[in-house]
Amino acid sequence: MSSQIPPALSASKKNTFAYVTIKDRLPVTITKAIDYLSRFRNELAQRYSEDIMSDLKNAIELLSQLRYELTTDKNLKEITDSGSDSTLWNTALEELKSQIGPDNCTWFKSPWLFAECYVYRRIREAMLLCTTSLKDYDPYEKSKLESHEQSLKSVFQLITNLCPLNFNEEKQNESLMRERFREIMEALLWANKNDLSLSSGNDVSSKIHNLIELLDSFRPNVLCDHTEELWQFLKQLKSKKEHDNVCIDIVLDNCSIELAADLILCDFLLRNEFVHKIRLHGKAFSWFISDVTRSDFNFLIQQLQSSNSLIINNFLRRLNKYMQEDNRLEINCENSFWTLPYSFDQMERIDPDLYSYFKSTSSLIFFKGDLNYRKLLGDLDWDMSTPLIEAVREFKPTSLCAIRTLKSDLVANLDRENPNFVEMIKNYADSNKWMITGDYGLIQFFNL
Numbered sequence: 500m501s502s503q504i505p506p507a508l509s510a511s512k513k514n515t516f517a518y519v520t521i522k523d524r525l526p527v528t529i530t531k532a533i534d535y536l537s538r539f540r541n542e543l544a545q546r547y548s549e550d551i552m553s554d555l556k557n558a559i560e561l562l563s564q565l566r567y568e569l570t571t572d573k574n575l576k577e578i579t580d581s582g583s584d585s586t587l588w589n590t591a592l593e594e595l596k597s598q599i600g601p602d603n604c605t606w607f608k609s610p611w612l613f614a615e616c617y618v619y620r621r622i623r624e625a626m627l628l629c630t631t632s633l634k635d636y637d638p639y640e641k642s643k644l645e646s647h648e649q650s651l652k653s654v655f656q657l658i659t660n661l662c663p664l665n666f667n668e669e670k671q672n673e674s675l676m677r678e679r680f681r682e683i684m685e686a687l688l689w690a691n692k693n694d695l696s697l698s699s700g701n702d703v704s705s706k707i708h709n710l711i712e713l714l715d716s717f718r719p720n721v722l723c724d725h726t727e728e729l730w731q732f733l734k735q736l737k738s739k740k741e742h743d744n745v746c747i748d749i750v751l752d753n754c755s756i757e758l759a760a761d762l763i764l765c766d767f768l769l770r771n772e773f774v775h776k777i778r779l780h781g782k783a784f785s786w787f788i789s790d791v792t793r794s795d796f797n798f799l800i801q802q803l804q805s806s807n808s809l810i811i812n813n814f815l816r817r818l819n820k821y822m823q824e825d826n827r828l829e830i831n832c833e834n835s836f837w838t839l840p841y842s843f844d845q846m847e848r849i850d851p852d853l854y855s856y857f858k859s860t861s862s863l864i865f866f867k868g869d870l871n872y873r874k875l876l877g878d879l880d881w882d883m884s885t886p887l888i889e890a891v892r893e894f895k896p897t898s899l900c901a902i903r904t905l906k907s908d909l910v911a912n913l914d915r916e917n918p919n920f921v922e923m924i925k926n927y928a929d930s931n932k933w934m935i936t937g938d939y940g941l942i943q944f945f946n947l
């Protein structure tokens with residue numbers, strides 16, 4: 500392994516996406532929250548009670564103050580609420596101060612990963628400091644609901660296309676099953692284009708409308724594709740004698756269509772007995788606007804219940820059976836590690852139980868989306884040909900698969916000779932725009 504660890508990305512360098520994010524994108528994200536809280540205050544007062552009005556006023560003030568601190572590059576401040584993770588956050592902040600010096604712990608000088616995660620924790624703080632039931636309110640609820648509703652058609656379409664009514668044919672024909680797996684992986688990848696944080700809460704589901712029809716045209720945009728290696732690995736898991744112990748994990752990213760694609764993968768792997776059990780990991784609170792929380796999970800299930808299509812009803816019945824009767828599928832949204840600013844090489848130090856749980860019980864972890872990818876790579880400025888296994892450094896609890904569309908300018912394991920890569924560079928000349936548009940993607944896997 501090379502001993503050269505690259506520097507962390509940070510907004511201190513102009514002309515970087517980190518800079519654009521802190522300077523332009525995050526203030527808009529905060530403004531959206533302010534806007535939603537003030538626009539829907541009457542509706543909220545009806546839902547909760549009139550008492551929330553002073554809470555709303557405070558929350559809006561705190562968010563305006565947050566925006567001011569960010570735009571004027573103030574120091575990152577301690578978290579002051581009594582949330583169960585506030586001590587963890589404040590310890591992380593103390594550590595950062597001792598690493599880079601207290602004067603450098605500002606919005607623009609801190610590592611980008613830290614500053615961007617911190618903004619979502621401060622938005623959470625503005626709500627947690629409320630004295631009424633508004634405490635648990637997600638200020639992006641409205642934008643999420645809109646996006647859920649707008650992508651409902653695509654969700655139904657996805658399930659209908661990827662879960663046929665009769666599985667016998669697929670069961671008896673390995674090449675058919677493999678084709679289905681490939682298609683599910685592609686859908687999983689491109690569903691990650693749909694993320695509300697990139698658009699600061701404006702819905703972008705139209706971008707991936709008719710996802711299934713887009714798969715062919717997106718194929719040249721896969722810059723690294725380990726689907727075949729992953730397939731071989733899953734076949735090995737399937738043939739294990741002690742199959743009842745084979746458990747895998749999915750660290751989820753976004754709700755709605757991306758979550759629907761995740762559940763399609765779960766159904767495929769469980770019904771075809773590739774693995775015995777799958778554990779899903781969601782977020783404890785509203786995170787990067789569109790990440791899956793327990794209420795998003797429940798909302799999707801409710802939406803599926805509204806369908807009268809036989810395929811969707813059967814899909815839902817299978818999911819319910821895995822979750823409620825067979826104990827083969829579960830979702831955990833309580834672990835605070837996923838909403839801390841740490842990259843995954845720090846997991847063993849910060850949350851040794853979580854690390855050893857993966858190490859001793861998981862055969863494979865899927866990491867979904869751009870932020871998880873950044874956390875895998877430590878948000879460091881790697882040369883793009885660095886092997887993934889090297890870029891994850893100490894984080895090697897078990898085999899890993901990262902699936903992500905590129906929305907930030909860091910990437911590992913790219914082969915500059917890959918024809919898709921060559922073509923992409925030709926299209927973009929030498930601009931690095933391709934790294935942040937979500938138009939390119941990767942499916943990377945390594946087997947430990």
Ligand SMILES: O=P(O)(O)OC[C@H]1O[C@](O)(CO)[C@@H](O)[C@@H]1O
Nearest residue numbers: 694696697868869870871906907
């Ligand atoms: O939902 P994802 O795929 O993790 O992307 C989340 C966001 O994280 C980023 O990497 C950084 O903001 C973005 O580019 C994107 O908005």
Ligand SMILES: [Mn+2]
Nearest residue numbers: 752753787790
């Ligand atoms: Mn996300």
